[in-house]
Amino acid sequence: MDRRFLSDEHVIRAARDFVCIRTATYEDKTEAKYLKALFVGRAGGDLRNFGFCILSPDGKRQLRRSNRGPNYVYADSQAMAADLRRIARQYAATAGDEEVNPTVPRMKSxxxxxxxxxxxxxxxxxxxxxxxxxxxxxxxxxxxxxxxxxxxxxxxxxxxxxxxxxxxxxxxxxxxxxxxxxxxxxxxxxxxxxxxxxxxxxxxxxxxxxxxxxxFTRRSKTHGLHVRNGRRSGQLWKTEVPVPQRVRARGRPAPRRRRRE
The missing domain is CATH 3.40.30.10 (Glutaredoxin)
Structure with a gap:
């Protein structure tokens, strides 16, 4: 997921009017079935390990089309923040008796x-x-x-x-x-x-x-080197849902990103 979008202060501020869900994808069988219907649908194929979508409050209607990340939907983080504000204005939050903090966002294990x-x-x-x-x-x-x-x-x-x-x-x-x-x-x-x-x-x-x-100091990682070193040293992570093998044909260009505001 492109951190240029999700780490932007304007996006973070606008997202406070939403229930933001970090999906488990390959780490939860039940959730994976729902995500496959949402991101793959009738087209068929395998579920990717990342995706982005904005849903209606009941979770049944896509307000913005699903895609691999916000960078495939918006031109930049400012466009994303502006769109989130527009959507939030269409769905007024239910007034409660008092303001409460959201629950702790826990991983499943x-x-x-x-x-x-x-x-x-x-x-x-x-x-x-x-x-x-x-x-x-x-x-x-x-x-x-x-x-x-x-x-x-x-x-x-x-x-x-x-x-x-x-x-x-x-x-x-x-x-x-x-x-x-x-x-x-x-x-x-x-x-x-x-x-x-x-x-x-x-x-x-x-x-x-x-x-x-x-x-706390973040550990700097270079993706290619990190993966190669992990394979050489036998570092293996086993997911709850098997990760499908994908092989890109030699010489096949990467798919073009389709963006819109």
Whole structure:
């Protein structure tokens, strides 16, 4: 996905009037069926590992055609932000009794959370508790702080009650808390860089997370070199849904991008 669009401050501001979903694609069989109908449809073919679409509130109608990314739909990030504002004006939000923060955007597993964090060059947060209620309490504290401007988009989240999920995290202990993880280059393992106690106050939690976010250094990666080194060293990620093999015919030009505002 083209970060020139999704990282633009105007797009981010306009997107706050939408429910933004990061799809799991090959990591969820049920979701993959829905996405295939949305992005592949009657034309047939295989589901790609990325795509972009804007849907109506009921999720049944495409407001903008589906494509591989916003850069295939819009000329630039300003055009995207302007269009998002136009769409938002057509769909007034339902008024609630009080303003509440959105829920914590969790990946479906610790393993996947660490892998996605590595792909995005971000630290991973793992909420570990002895039971669902304890996990919910900690997620409630996170929910109250992570949407602050200083923290929004700075971490990838997951949660678990299984101590076995922590085996891939060096330095993790089987004690309830909010674990901040630095993923390895290939997102197969991680290293504990900070453990925050389950009983932390919301104010202290916010300040500790801001400190980590401000000090974290993204790992620079060059795609081709990263892939070659991974293959040589036997780094392998197994998806829930098998990834189809695609071979581009030699000499066949890449498809032209079709853009519109």
């Amino acid at each position: 610790v393993r996947l959370g660490i892998n996605v964090a590595s792909c995005d060059g971000l630290p991973s947060i793992v909420v570990f508790g002895t039971g669902p209620r304890e996990v919910d309490r900690m997620n409630g504290k996170l929910r109250g702080v992570i949407w602050d401007t200083a923290l929004a988009g700075k971490f990838i989240y997951s949660a678990t009650t299984k101590s076995s999920d922590l085996k891939i995290i060096a330095g993790a202990i089987k004690r309830s808390g909010i674990l901040v993880i630095e993923p390895d280059a290939y997102g197969l393992t991680g290293r504990l860089i900070k453990r925050i106690d389950a009983g932390v106050s919301q104010e202290d939690l916010k300040s500790e997370l801001i400190a980590v976010a401000d000090s």
